[in-house]
Amino acid sequence: MSKINFPKYTWPVAVFSIGLVATLLVVAIARNYQIHANKESFHHGAQQRTLTLQSLIDSDIHILGSAANFFYSTPSELWDNFDVFTPRILEYSMAIVAVEWLERIPPNKLDTRVEALKKRFPGFQAHTVIDRQKVIGFHDKTTEKFLVADIMPRTANNMNLLGFYPVQERFSRSVESMERTGVAVVSDRVRLLQDGTHSTIDKTGVLVYHPVFDANNQDKTAQNKPLIGSVIGVLRITDYISEVLRKFEGHRPLNLKIVDTGFEAEDASLLYTNEYYSDSKGLHSRNLLHLPNRVWEVHYQAEDKLSSDQVLALSIIAGAGFLLSVLMATIFYVLDSHRLVISRRLADRTQQLEQLVHQDCLTGVANRRKFDATISLWVAAKKSFGLLVLDVDRFKSINDTYGHAIGDEVLKTISYLLTDQCRTKDIVARIGGDELAVLCHVNSDRELCQLAEVLRQQVERNPFVVKEHRFRVQLSIGGVFYRNGMTEEDMHIQADRELYNAKRSGRNQVSIAA
Ligand SMILES: Nc1nc2c(ncn2[C@@H]2O[C@H](COP(=O)(O)OP(=O)(O)OP(=O)(O)O)[C@@H](O)[C@H]2O)c(=O)[nH]1
Structure with a gap:
């Protein structure tokens, strides 16, 4: 059988090509694996952050609920002890800007209650904000008012809110909801009065209204529960984000956007977004955060790219594969060269032997x-x-x-x-x-x-x-x-x-x- 004599470089080139193809295959598989792992870790990270956010907000809602319980379970003569009770519960929160006691005052008691509060808080005055303008006193005394009768912590900014009574329609709807359902209400995004009333000030807060019912009233049906006030928790959303960022420091950074889908959210549904968030690029994950009366959509986004470490790892694999291919090709080249030299020598020797077999050793002519x-x-x-x-x-x-x-x-x-x-x-x-x-x-x-x-x-x-x-x-x-x-x-x-x-x-x- 005749032997095929391939050109000298055929085997080395073939081995190099096979090595290169194998390397590319390994790199492609590793890259796909990394992309898949990145996606998994992205969704896992998004879920973890949402759970953290949920637990932080839930915890604050419970803290505010215990503040509401203070008024529910304490006789009104002892309500002045609110400042003794509250600091202990506020220790557990980092996003509650203020806890307000919003007391329901019928029209005929407005003046006497304000007088009593003036004695307790020097400089106290009833006021509200209408069309972003502060209005001192009661703009009308024919309707009942929910008035901030106490506030914690007593920072200078918070103290300015003492005597404030809301007049917006949305507040009336919150009262109606509390009376009807008996549970807390979370507002849409609001501009905090602590920050000012000017339209250029960002809306960074939400309010949590906890109803406080009359403990002495025996009527248990929600519709007829007599609401005697509400504890309002003023929450700063950005503080939650900061806390989540702090907890996930060192993890892969994710861009974040929170959209409020709840009641009256249309005006300012975007609760929070960081500057790098993009709806059109990269990986996306949508998670839901459930509050008492509304749902927040928490959107996460991250670049759909390999990290520099991953690119480095792939480069090392590619480089090693390339070097290995070159090495294998060189080994094959050397082995093949040796094989060719040996087979050439063998052919020469065979020819010499054939000649010797047919040659007269003295004269060199045929034997x-x-x-x-x-x-x-x-x-x-x-x-x-x-x-x-x-x-x-x-x-x-x-x-x-x-x-x-x-x-x-x-x-x-x-x-x-x-x-x-x-x-x-x-x-x-x-x-x-x-x-x-x-x-x-x-x-x-x-x-x-x-x-x-x-x-x-x-x-x-x-x-x-x-x-x-x-x-x-x-x-x-x-x-x-x-x-x-x-x-x-x-x-x-x-x-x-x-x-x-x-x-x-x-x-x-x-x-x-x-
Ligand atoms: N030097 C040498 N002599 C050889 C060799 N092979 C044979 N001889 C000698 O060659 C001679 C051959 O002799 P013959 O052919 O019988 O006779 P001749 O002397 O040649 O005489 P004729 O053939 O009758 O003319 C012998 O003496 C052999 O010993 C050899 O390889 N080298």
């Missing part, structure tokens, strides 16, 4: 084995050829006279001279001690005879010079031209017979079978 094989082939192929058998005349005396080594040199020289005179395709062989043979491409007896004569003369004319001796060597040649039906043995016998004739006729002669 008996080669001669026999060639004549058989030529006979089988019915070639037009002739056989000459050549014997050195009186070679024994050359050996005896000049020594065996000189005899060897004579044989070598004769072989050289014969080869020189024959054509490349002809075969010159040494078939015995001083006996040589020539298989030559000729077309007739005559051509064979001419060649034999040329060979004989060539040797005869060539002077052999050994030390101070100068001698000549002669050949006797017998020959036969191949004819159809002859075997190689027939040719041998006839050529030997002709050689014998040449010897018997006086040597240094050519005799060709007729």
Whole structure:
């Protein structure tokens, strides 16, 4: 089976390509895995932040609920102790800006209640805000009022709110909701009075209204519960965000947007957004935050990109894969080069051995084995050829006279001279001690005879010079031209017979079978 000899660079290039493809595959799989892991971690992070936000707000609503319980469970004579009770509960919150006691006062008691509060808080005055303008006193005394009768903590900003009574329609609706449901109400986004009333001031707060019912009234149906006031918690949304950011410091940063979907939220539904938040780019997660009467949608967004560490890891994998491919290709190149060198050497050696098998080791011409094989082939192929058998005349005396080594040199020289005179395709062989043979491409007896004569003369004319001796060597040649039906043995016998004739006729002669 013949072996395919690929060009020298085929295997290294193939190995390098396979390595490169494998590397790209691994990088692609790793990249997909990282993208998937990033998505998972993003959604997990979003969920965790929402839960944290929910627990912070829930905790504050409960804190405010306990403030409401203070008024519900304490006789009105002891309500002045609100400042003793509240600081303890406020310790647990970081986003409650103020806790207000909004007392319900019927129209006929407005003045007396204000007078009492003035005694308790010097400088106290009833006031409200209408169209962002502060109105001192009661703009009308025919309707009941919910008035801020106490506030905690008593910072300068908070104290300005003492005596405030809301007049907006939305407050009436909150009261109606508390009376109807009996549970707390969370407002939409509002501008905190603590920050001012100007329209340029950002709305960063929400209010949590906790109803306070008359504990002495036995009517348990929600519709008829007598509401005696409300505890309002003023919450700063940005404080929650800061707290969430603080808790998740060191985690992957997520952009955040909070949208209020609740009652009266249309005016200012966007509760909070950070400056990098984008609705159109990257990964998005929508989570819900449930408040007593409304739902906030918390949207998270993050870049859908690999982090620099992940890019570095992928680059290292790619680089290592590339280097490995180069290394493998180099190893293959070296191994293949070695293989080629070895197979070339093997071919050379095989050729040399083949030559040795068919070569006469003294003269370098073909040996008996080669001669026999060639004549058989030529006979089988019915070639037009002739056989000459050549014997050195009186070679024994050359050996005896000049020594065996000189005899060897004579044989070598004769072989050289014969080869020189024959054509490349002809075969010159040494078939015995001083006996040589020539298989030559000729077309007739005559051509064979001419060649034999040329060979004989060539040797005869060539002077052999050994030390101070100068001698000549002669050949006797017998020959036969191949004819159809002859075997190689027939040719041998006839050529030997002709050689014998040449010897018997006086040597240094050519005799060709007729
Ligand atoms: N130097 C040398 N001599 C060899 C070699 N092989 C055979 N001889 C000698 O060649 C001689 C051949 O002698 P023969 O062919 O019998 O006779 P001849 O002396 O050549 O005489 P004729 O053939 O009758 O002319 C012998 O003395 C062999 O010992 C060889 O390889 N080297």
